[in-house]
Amino acid sequence: MTFEVNEKDALVVVDVQKDFCPGGSLPVQDGDKVVPILNDYIKIFLRARAQIYATRDWHPSNHVSFKLYGGIWPPHCIMGTEGAKFHPDLKLPKSVKIISKATTPNKEAYSGFDGTNLEKDMIEKGVRRVFVGGLATDYCVKNTVLDTVKAGFEAVLLADATLGVNVNPGDSEKAIKEMVEAGAKTASLADVQEPISGLKKVDMIEGIEENTLKDSGRKKLSRLRTKGPYRKATFYLHEKVAY
Numbered sequence: 001m002t003f004e005v006n007e008k009d010a011l012v013v014v015d016v017q018k019d020f021c022p023g024g025s026l027p028v029q030d031g032d033k034v035v036p037i038l039n040d041y042i043k044i045f046l047r048a049r050a051q052i053y054a055t056r057d058w059h060p061s062n063h064v065s066f067k068l069y070g071g072i073w074p075p076h077c078i079m080g081t082e083g084a085k086f087h088p089d090l091k092l093p094k095s096v097k098i099i100s101k102a103t104t105p106n107k108e109a110y111s112g113f114d115g116t117n118l119e120k121d122m123i124e125k126g127v128r129r130v131f132v133g134g135l136a137t138d139y140c141v142k143n144t145v146l147d148t149v150k151a152g153f154e155a156v157l158l159a160d161a162t163l164g165v166n167v168n169p170g171d172s173e174k175a176i177k178e179m180v181e182a183g184a185k186t187a188s189l190a191d192v193q194e195p196i197s198g199l200k201k202v203d204m205i206e207g208i209e210e211n212t213l214k215d216s217g218r219k220k221l222s223r224l225r226t227k228g229p230y231r232k233a234t235f236y237l238h239e240k241v242a243y
Contacts, residue, residue, distance in 0.1 A: 012131070019057075026077075113147040
């Protein structure tokens with residue numbers, strides 16, 4: 001199945017924060033490997049003028065999820081700390097909407113919809129379909145996808161842009177099965193297409209225009225695609241977009 005991204009779509013980047021990446025206080029194994037893939041999705045959604053959200057754990061220092069206060073996790077993503085920052089290589093655009101969750105001491109919130117204005121904002125913007133990737137598959141990604149379905153949106157799990165904690169072996173696989181059984185679809189980068197109608201056609205020879213995308217001059221042409229995975233030659237742009 002292929003998905004052509006449009007203005008009624010939204011991308012939700014879940015909790016790609018330093019504490020959930022290698023070197024953090026609660027790292028997902030190889031969690032930083034989702035970053036370059038998510039950056040590719042971000043470019044597609046920017047060019048489609050779709051909505052982009054980034055959720056983050058934003059805990060008080062005495063949060064109920066921490067072991068000291070009866071939870072199961074070490075302290076992580078405490079508001080205002082270095083570990084709560086997004087991964088430095090994650091290329092979030094200036095237009096991104098930041099969604100902070102689990103911000104009160106006595107309430108856990110794995111889902112980006114739990115206790116936030118995410119659903120309200122999506123409804124106001126006319127979003128119909130929500131693509132979700134990030135960290136971690138078996139907790140915050142899973143719950144965000146399930147709540148996407150409950151809210152009445154079409155949910156698409158970006159399977160190549162999410163990794164799990166796997167406290168118990170196989171937790172991530174079980175989580176994906178649960179999401180699919182709830183009605184979510186799955187996709188990878190090769191399945192997600194940029195819109196064709198209404199775009200300016202630009203034949204590319206060497207990279208993208210300097211001002212279009214940050215660091216684009218260092219990207220390989222094989223990663224500039226429109227329809228299939230890593231097609232060359234033709235590139236489509238709505239307008240110049242700055243990160």
